[in-house]
Amino acid sequence: MAETRCINPGEIEEGDLIAYLHGDAAPHVVEHVARCAFCAEQVERLRMVDAQLLAVFYRDTCPTAETLADFALNRLPAAGRLRVAVHVRHCQACSEELAAVRGLADEEPSSLLARLQEALALALVARPFAPVAAPARGQGWQGRFEANDLIVTLSIQAGRLTGRVRRRDALPDATYSGEAWLLSETTAAEKTVPYGKIDERGRFQLTTLAAGSYALLLQIGDQNVKIEGVQVE
Amino acid sequence: MCEPDPCYELFRRAFAPCPDDDAWQFILNQYWGLVSFWLGQHASEDTIQEVFLRLWKAQQGATSPFATRFPTLRAVMGYLKRCAIAVRIETWREEERRRLLWERLRDATRLELVLAHARPDQAHASFDYKQLILARLKDEAERVVFELTYYYDLTPAEIQAERPDLFPDVRTVHRIKENLLKRLRRDRELCEWWPNDR
Numbered sequence: 122m123a124e125t126r127c128i129n130p131g132e133i134e135e136g137d138l139i140a141y142l143h144g145d146a147a148p149h150v151v152e153h154v155a156r157c158a159f160c161a162e163q164v165e166r167l168r169m170v171d172a173q174l175l176a177v178f179y180r181d182t183c184p185t186a187e188t189l190a191d192f193a194l195n196r197l198p199a200a201g202r203l204r205v206a207v208h209v210r211h212c213q214a215c216s217e218e219l220a221a222v223r224g225l226a227d228e229e230p231s232s233l234l235a236r237l238q239e240a241l242a243l244a245l246v247a248r249p250f251a252p253v254a255a256p257a258r259g260q261g262w263q264g265r266f267e268a269n270d271l272i273v274t275l276s277i278q279a280g281r282l283t284g285r286v287r288r289r290d291a292l293p294d295a296t297y298s299g300e301a302w303l304l305s306e307t308t309a310a311e312k313t314v315p316y317g318k319i320d321e322r323g324r325f326q327l328t329t330l331a332a333g334s335y336a337l338l339l340q341i342g343d344q345n346v347k348i349e350g351v352q353v354e
Numbered sequence: 355m356c357e358p359d360p361c362y363e364l365f366r367r368a369f370a371p372c373p374d375d376d377a378w379q380f381i382l383n384q385y386w387g388l389v390s391f392w393l394g395q396h397a398s399e400d401t402i403q404e405v406f407l408r409l410w411k412a413q414q415g416a417t418s419p420f421a422t423r424f425p426t427l428r429a430v431m432g433y434l435k436r437c438a439i440a441v442r443i444e445t446w447r448e449e450e451r452r453r454l455l456w457e458r459l460r461d462a463t464r465l466e467l468v469l470a471h472a473r474p475d476q477a478h479a480s481f482d483y484k485q486l487i488l489a490r491l492k493d494e495a496e497r498v499v500f501e502l503t504y505y506y507d508l509t510p511a512e513i514q515a516e517r518p519d520l521f522p523d524v525r526t527v528h529r530i531k532e533n534l535l536k537r538l539r540r541d542r543e544l545c546e547w548w549p550n551d552r
């Protein structure tokens with residue numbers, strides 16, 4: 122049962138229990154709370170009220186996450202924009218949040234990886250002509266895919282991917298140009314993205330590939346095509 | 355104006371008056387990776403689902419047709435990105451709030467009781483409750499201590515450093531805060547809102 126009185130009210134003053142809660146109390150206050158069950162109980166009650174107020178009011182005056190997202194994407198009307206700008210200037214937490222999403226919020230993605238991820242998401246999926254079997258250990262892998270009028274053949278062996286694109290019914294001297302990118306399907310934080318130029322005969326090559334599962338993005342003219350589930354041993 | 359993009363067509367079908375479930379499933383498959391990338395370290399099954407759910411709800415609650423609201427693929431993707439950024443910020447805020455509470459309560463003797471009660475989705479987070487609390491602040495010094503403590507999570511020492519004009523020393527902040535919390539704790543109208551530790 123809780124004590125009903127302090128053992129020695131003269132030992133502490135108003136403010137000492139909050140100082141104790143924040144670890145700012147003088148040694149005699151710490152000693153008093155250790156001895157006095159009543160004051161220890163008061164500290165716990167203050168702690169509960171303090172924590173509950175923090176849970177309810179913390180950042181209550183900050184713009185909502187959606188308003189901040191609209192601000193980052195420049196989607197707010199002028200008045201709202203000004204209000205958020207003034208707040209962000211004085212609020213470290215909001216300004217850190219904005220800084221963290223600023224790269225994403227750019228109209229055009231700022232990083233190469235972000236641009237490639239967006240291109241990949243919007244690319245046409247190339248389908249295999251026939252189900253592609255997983256490569257046997259130590260053996261190469263080959264596949265043939267199509268997307269609209271584009272045909273892609275791929276071959277992977279010893280960490281090297283070679284491929285060729287051509288258009289169905291194209292003349293033998295048809296020329297191509299573009300780029301091939303290999304994006305990991307298992308991690309979104311790649312440091313380098315394997316890349317190769319597609320030459321005018323539609324050939325490309327990506328070398329020194331690490332083992333893993335990838336999506337191959339082919340940018341041919343203004344057409345983006347992807348091949349998912351490319352396995353490198 | 356005609357929008358020839360096949361990806362846009364997927365969205366148009368998914369949000370048609372008779373929604374095409376296959377189109378929606380295809381959208382999830384197509385954009386799951388992109389949304390995951392936008393969410394960065396906060397990407398998880400739940401947060402990615404939440405982003406798509408917001409896009410879905412936004413159109414379900416809209417009075418104008420999908421094509422009027424989102425006339426191009428760029429417009430839909432802009433909105434999807436807006437949802438992802440909002441979810442990312444919210445997840446971050448929730449993690450931060452939890453971390454702060456944990457720091458405040460690590461020495462508490464009745465930790466579970468407080469944590470169960472100190473949740474923003476409880477009834478005591480309502481507007482009325484907040485107004486009751488704010489109405490109890492009796493002067494400028496109390497208001498400043500309250501705002502800097504709970505809106506911005508400043509310690510008494512930081513509050514004193516921020517407003518030396520109001521608080522000549524940190525003891526003054528301790529005294530004002532203790533007095534305020536004890537008063538709030540005893541308040542008859544508020545007593546039902548505090549954790550019941552009796």
